[in-house]
Amino acid sequence: MPALTEIFGDDSVLQFGGGTLGHPWGNAPGAVANRVALEACVQARNEGRDLAAEGNTIIREACKWSPELAAACEVWKEIKFEFKPVDTLDNYMNNDSTSEDSLYNRSMYDTQSIRYQSISTSYYSVRFGGGGRTCKKEV
Template sequence: VVPVASGGIHAGQMHQLLDYLGDDVVLQFGGGTIGHPDGIQAGATANRVALESMVMARNEGRNYVAEGPQILRDAAKTCGPLQTALDLWKDISFNYTSTDTADFVETPTANI
């Protein structure tokens, strides 16, 4: 079983995605790649550099979850496509409420 993230994800959420799902994961960046203003290749580059920067930070022993936004900003200093992606999607957050909440009704049982 491999976790999959899809739908509304972008490079700026990389630290959260890896925290929630690990690095043995499928990340389906549809609009997060195709929607890049400089084209699909730039979108793919932004996502790759974001992922690589998080993995490198983790391997260096850094707290990539807490430092994630700064790690991405630092990586974007040398990667124009990542900077563009971070600027474009900066207001898109990864704060979702679960839709998989308990919704059961107690069923009375006969006492035998």
């Protein structure tokens, strides 16, 4: 959450399907936990705190007054993403095989989505609510 707040700022729409639906107490407490975490990060940023360095501390402090967030943190604390992505643009473009599996994977893409994916690898694209402006931030 601290990274999302830092990257996208205030004028963005964030979607939390798994975080909300995967809460041990149900969907509504999951939504509360996400809202509290986001509000804590925005408040900390507005106070001048470094979200990248203090992100875990900020969330842990918010857990003290939100049992929903504390329960979510207890469930998600041990999650590690230690795997390589298997569905990348490079794999698609370099795959010359005609096996049934590769044909299935290719059918999932069209020209427009491939173009978008190649653009989104070098930029974070954010569509802002006011006036339909688009802001791109180089990474």
